[in-house]
Amino acid sequence: MKIGDLARLTNTRVETIRFYEKEELLPAPGRNKGNYRIYEQAHLNRLSFIRRSRDLGFTLEQVRKLLKLADDRAAPCTEVDSITAANIAEIDRKLADLGALRTELVRKLECCRGSTIADCRIIEALAPAPSK
Amino acid sequence: MKIGDLARLTNTRVETIRFYEKEELLPAPGRNKGNYRIYEQAHLNRLSFIRRSRDLGFTLEQVRKLLKLADDRAAPCTEVDSITAANIAEIDRKLADLGALRTELVRKLECCRGSTIADCRIIEALAPAPSK
């Protein structure tokens, strides 16, 4: 399987696959006579794992850990769970921040309709208090 | 006022202030005999505007536009409002994405407690279907 096929199968850009290889997330595959990368099923599996993890919001650093952990089938999964919990906590922080932001912006936008800069509620909210 | 004072007043790192100057968001101030930057009230006002905008989720590019628009007090504020609306739309997309992510992660985490990697629900969700 060539890099383009792998890209299509995993919904990943070709450049991203090469990037993962350079980052040692995905092992370097064999090459054909024309120096094209040739991938096996194992690569497809591993890349799928990486992409799903990324889609779930794990950082590449977390993905690295998860990949390492996933290999020891008999080990307890406490560490996996705690990485996941950390991810959720991070998401919660972002949700709270964004929610507050949204509220504030909507309030400003609501009460300003078609007037001038001089009394635009948004500009007013941004500008420092006039020093009189 | 020296750069450290300005930093304290606006809750901004010194390096960030120098970065804004290089980016021409904040005009280069005068210098004292020792080549230290010396800021005036106008700088404080402008930096406050920038920081509040950033805190509200505007990109630096949007901040640039807002700063330009804020100067023409008589102009209509339609453009300001549409930049704000774009910001809200962006926030809404992020909120939706993060919400979905959270749901999925929580569901996985909930149904996996203290078992091994071999039957960890999270690893299972990440790993591609076993080729039997």
Added chain:
DNA sequence: CTTGACCCTATAGCGGCTTCAGGGTGCATA
């Protein structure tokens, strides 16, 4: 034999800063 889709490498760029290396300044204290 040419076209065009695909592949290769190496390097730089994105946003929005942060960090680092290697200095200089300015004020208080011993």
Added chain:
DNA sequence: TATGCACCCTGAAGCCGCTATAGGGTCAAG
């Protein structure tokens, strides 16, 4: 006066997770 220390300076590189660009090579179909 010397010394310590907090603060300031510049320029360049680093962070994340890719993406894009330049400048080529490979390969199968028509």
